[in-house]
Amino acid sequence: MKLEAITAKVKPRSGWESIDLGFRMVQQHWLALYIIWLGITLPIFATATWLFTDHLFWVVFLFWWCKPIFETALLNYLARALFGEFPTFGSTLKTFHRYAFTQWFANLTWRRFSFTRSMDLPIAQLEGLSGSRRGRRIRTLHAFNSGAAVWLTILLFLLQIAFYFNIFGILFWLIPEVYIDSFFTEIEDLLWAENSVSAQLFQAYVMYLVFTFFAPFYVAGGFSIYINQRTILEAWDIELVFKKLAQRVTANKDYLSSISSSVLIILFSGTLVFFSPTSPAQEDPSNSDVSSYSISEEKKREVKKEAQAILNSPPFVNSTQDSELIFEIDFDFSFDKDDEDKEEEPKARSTNTRDLGMGGAFVGLAQLFEVVLWLVVIALVVWFVIKLIGRQSFSRKKSKKLTERPEVLFGLDLNDTPLPDDPAQQARKLWQSAEHRQALSLLLKAALVRLIDDHNCRFEDGYTELECARVVNHATESSVAQYFSELIAVWRMFAYAHQLPDSETFHFLTDNFNSIFSQPTTAEETASE
Numbered sequence: 001m002k003l004e005a006i007t008a009k010v011k012p013r014s015g016w017e018s019i020d021l022g023f024r025m026v027q028q029h030w031l032a033l034y035i036i037w038l039g040i041t042l043p044i045f046a047t048a049t050w051l052f053t054d055h056l057f058w059v060v061f062l063f064w065w066c067k068p069i070f071e072t073a074l075l076n077y078l079a080r081a082l083f084g085e086f087p088t089f090g091s092t093l094k095t096f097h098r099y100a101f102t103q104w105f106a107n108l109t110w111r112r113f114s115f116t117r118s119m120d121l122p123i124a125q126l127e128g129l130s131g132s133r134r135g136r137r138i139r140t141l142h143a144f145n146s147g148a149a150v151w152l153t154i155l156l157f158l159l160q161i162a163f164y165f166n167i168f169g170i171l172f173w174l175i176p177e178v179y180i181d182s183f184f185t186e187i188e189d190l191l192w193a194e195n196s197v198s199a200q201l202f203q204a205y206v207m208y209l210v211f212t213f214f215a216p217f218y219v220a221g222g223f224s225i226y227i228n229q230r231t232i233l234e235a236w237d238i239e240l241v242f243k244k245l246a247q248r249v250t251a252n253k254d255y256l257s258s259i260s261s262s263v264l265i266i267l268f269s270g271t272l273v274f275f276s277p278t279s280p281a282q283e284d285p286s287n288s289d290v291s292s293y294s295i296s297e298e299k300k301r302e303v304k305k306e307a308q309a310i311l312n313s314p315p316f317v318n319s320t321q322d323s324e325l326i327f328e329i330d331f332d333f334s335f336d337k338d339d340e341d342k343e344e345e346p347k348a349r350s351t352n353t354r355d356l357g358m359g360g361a362f363v364g365l366a367q368l369f370e371v372v373l374w375l376v377v378i379a380l381v382v383w384f385v386i387k388l389i390g391r392q393s394f395s396r397k398k399s400k401k402l403t404e405r406p407e408v409l410f411g412l413d414l415n416d417t418p419l420p421d422d423p424a425q426q427a428r429k430l431w432q433s434a435e436h437r438q439a440l441s442l443l444l445k446a447a448l449v450r451l452i453d454d455h456n457c458r459f460e461d462g463y464t465e466l467e468c469a470r471v472v473n474h475a476t477e478s479s480v481a482q483y484f485s486e487l488i489a490v491w492r493m494f495a496y497a498h499q500l501p502d503s504e505t506f507h508f509l510t511d512n513f514n515s516i517f518s519q520p521t522t523a524e525e526t527a528s529e
Contacts, residue, residue: 006083012232015148015225022224026216029081033216035089036073040096045208053197056204064211068107068117072100072125074219079126082227099125116142118222119149119229136408140462141229152221156214163210406461409468412445419446424513431510436500443509444491447484450517455480465492483509483516 008021026033041063048059073096080087103124111117120138123129129137230236407413420426423446430439448468451457457475459468465488473481487509493499 008082008227010231010236013228015145015151015228018145018225018228019148019152019221021228022220022222023217025078025081025220025224029077029086030216032077032081032086032089033074033220034212036077036092037070037212037215039089039093040073041070041208041212049201049204053201056200060204060207063208065108065112067211067215068112068121069100069104071121071215071219072096072102074216075121075125075223078220078223079122102128103130115150115153116146116222118152118218119146119225120222121219122223122226132407136461139460140233141226143462144232145225145229149222149225152218152225156218156221160210160214163213164207167206167210406459406463408461409448409459409463412441412448419449422514424510427513428507428510431506437494439506440491440494443513444487447487447513447517451476451480451484454517480516483512 008025013021045059045063048063049056052059073092076095076099077087077092107121107124111120114120119141123134123137123141127137419442423442427439427443430436430442448459451472452459455472455476457468457471459471463471469481469485469488472484476484490501490505490509494501
């Protein structure tokens with residue numbers, strides 16, 4: 001992956017800004033995205049509706065259920081377009097089978113109703129992670145901004161419902177008034193009767209068009225949130241800045257070498273001119289003075305011109321022009337600029353049959369949404385009560401249970417090998433045999449295990465060194481917290497700056513290890529009582 005080839009401005013964004021970036025990507029590549037979606041899904045949907053005309057409801061339902069498989073094609077195009085590659089429909093169709101059925105069973109079962117599905121799809125498809133590795137990666141990426149992916153799913157789902165009913169609302173307004181009275185009595189037979197195949201086909205294709213319209217926005221919004229999470233966690237913006245600086249320094253070196261060569265050539269040429277012997281043609285004194293004077297003045301002007309050209313060029317004058325494709329979005333959903341003025345004008349509404357019919361339809365729709373909202377509120381209250389009860393019961397039993405160890409903390413596997421009886425003594429032996437990394441990692445791993453088992457420090461997978469230090473500061477005594485902070489500082493200097501601690505510091509850590517972690521803790525005293 002070449003970050004310098006990315007076509008979007010790389011910077012940390014909020015969740016909503018990431019969604020805006022995804023929508024801007026759809027606006028930029030809308031033609032290719034819809035060609036890919038229609039080219040793959042339309043033949044399948046049309047064939048299914050033709051073969052199973054009597055079961056159109058199940059055709060639409062199964063198509064909606066299998067959307068995660070079709071969305072992989074859109075994600076493949078967006079991921080490659082972000083880095084400057086624009087695959088054609090033919091190449092996308094040829095490679096579709098390679099990624100479409102990756103973890104398909106999980107995507108169509110328990111992951112199908114995940115509210116963060118749009119953000120989680122790139123983890124399996126682009127990174128190729130599965131199982132526990134995928135779970136750890138998801139927990140890391142969901143540490144912040146994951147709420148935007150949840151809201152993206154909810155809002156687009158509601159917009160699909162609104163679009164579906166609005167399409168029929170537009171058709172309703174196009175019906176002549178003479179047919180309004182009988183419309184509501186016949187609409188049910190027209191759309192949902194078993195013998196009205198054409199009307200049911202129309203409904204099916206309306207729903208297909210709604211799915212088609214929103215699919216690129218859903219995939220692009222989730223993908224941009226995923227890219228933003230990686231930008232923040234992996235510091236892509238900082239890496240790009242350093243790469244640009246390195247390229248600029250390299251370019252300046254090459255240019256300076258060419259300039260120095262040009263200056264040497266000019267100086268050498270001037271030396272030959274000024275110190276060349278007098279030619280036979282200059283025997284006449286008067287002609288000789290004029291000729292030498294004119295030649296020297298001409299050479300001076302040339303040298304001055306060359307010197308001025310050099311002074312007006314880099315590195316004396318640096319003029320750079322960087323071109324970047326920056327995705328910014330400013331949506332304006334108003335289709336007519338005069339809409340707001342029109343809305344402010346009072347409108348006289350007649351109480352005719354059409355208004356009564358629409359009023360009844362909207363009242364029923366409002367009641368439906370009210371019931372749904374009340375169900376959501378009740379579910380949230382029940383969830384909050386269950387969560388509160390579970391937390392209280394856990395707090396009562398906390399002192400009697402050992403805290404579960406995480407698998408990995410900043411590269412240290414806490415469960416791979418058992419610790420020696422005296423980790424400090426073993427660390428000294430490793431240090432004396434010049435195995436410095438093993439000595440420090442053993443000491444830090446032993447400290448983490450003692451903090452988890454003896455002091456009930458709760459560390460989660462993916463915690464950094466500073467996050468673990470904050471947990472220790474809150475959960476242990478000052479002496480333990482101070483010792484762990486010094487150990488973490490030594491480990492960070494070695495792991496990231498590659499600076500070994502001096503022998504005095506290391507012996508201080510090993511000499512005080514047993515005294516620090518042999519103290520009785522409050523949790524042990526409570527358990528013994």
